[in-house]
Amino acid sequence: MRKLTITSRNARFQQWQALLGNRAKRQRAGEFLVQGVRPITLAVEHGWTVRALIHPTTGTRSTWASSMLGQVDGEHVAMAPDLFSELAEKNDDTPELLAVVETPPDRLDRIRVDRHRDEAQMLVVVFDRPTSPGNVGTIIRSADAFGAHGVVVTGHAADVYDPKTVRASTGSLFALPTVRADGPHEVIDWARAHDAQIVGTDETGTVDVDGHDLTVPTVLVVGNETKGMSRAWRDGCDTIVRIPIDGAASSLNAAAAATAVLYETARQRRSQHSPAKVIQ
Numbered sequence: 001m002r003k004l005t006i007t008s009r010n011a012r013f014q015q016w017q018a019l020l021g022n023r024a025k026r027q028r029a030g031e032f033l034v035q036g037v038r039p040i041t042l043a044v045e046h047g048w049t050v051r052a053l054i055h056p057t058t059g060t061r062s063t064w065a066s067s068m069l070g071q072v073d074g075e076h077v078a079m080a081p082d083l084f085s086e087l088a089e090k091n092d093d094t095p096e097l098l099a100v101v102e103t104p105p106d107r108l109d110r111i112r113v114d115r116h117r118d119e120a121q122m123l124v125v126v127f128d129r130p131t132s133p134g135n136v137g138t139i140i141r142s143a144d145a146f147g148a149h150g151v152v153v154t155g156h157a158a159d160v161y162d163p164k165t166v167r168a169s170t171g172s173l174f175a176l177p178t179v180r181a182d183g184p185h186e187v188i189d190w191a192r193a194h195d196a197q198i199v200g201t202d203e204t205g206t207v208d209v210d211g212h213d214l215t216v217p218t219v220l221v222v223g224n225e226t227k228g229m230s231r232a233w234r235d236g237c238d239t240i241v242r243i244p245i246d247g248a249a250s251s252l253n254a255a256a257a258a259t260a261v262l263y264e265t266a267r268q269r270r271s272q273h274s275p276a277k278v279i280q
Helices: 011-021 023-029 037-045 063-071 081-088 133-145 163-168 184-193 231-236 254-272
Strands: 003-006 031-035 050-056 075-079 098-102 123-128 150-154 178-181 197-201 218-222 239-242
Touching: 003 011, 011 023, 011 031, 011 081, 023 031, 031 037, 031 163, 037 050, 037 063, 037 098, 050 063, 050 081, 075 081, 081 098, 123 133, 123 184, 123 254, 133 150, 133 163, 133 254, 150 184, 178 184, 184 231, 197 231, 197 254, 218 254
Parallel strands: 003 075, 050 075, 123 150, 123 218, 150 178, 197 218, 197 239
Antiparallel strands: 031 098, 050 098
């Protein structure tokens, strides 16, 4: 374990600072920044590679922070408090630790579906060309909550490892495999290989979501926030469902729509599982 102290805006600090707002540099470095007790804890628990843990040079360390520093073999970096706060992008309530986490490979086989146990209940969410990192993170969080095996983000899209995405996922990014794919074709072929139906969501869908069978292996496709699904995804879908709504709203936010369909999927499958966990 290497220990390092940073007290100036040196090259190392600038490298990490660039991870906050520069997608290209995140991709080149193969790493991203994570903050928060739950996200860092889940990253460690789920075996993600933590390249560095950064902490302020001053202040009292909690039991949690001490535990993380004891568990992580990556570089331990003590940083001047003003620089640490700047890297954390907060003026108040600065976190105790920042983690520099290695980006995993974008391979569909990271989404593991056991053919003998899980395949009958396979559920994967595809988000097609999303523009909002917050929506990507929210869908990852909802997919995790409702029992999906993974999330795939396709096309020219908001970055899965943008700080806003990571925060919005509240740690679910580390518990649920999330993969980036260039386009729909490889994902469609992968879905067919797993005998999964491909179900799109759109306000122009021909079937109400509660009238369609979602208990079988399913790949659920959510379209771009303003343009919906691409033509290739529409053509690849077996069914396109809609969510019946009332009121003045013409449609739901993409993340809200995905959450509603995921809940309906869980509702239909509930009789095949143990009783659902109730959140109070």
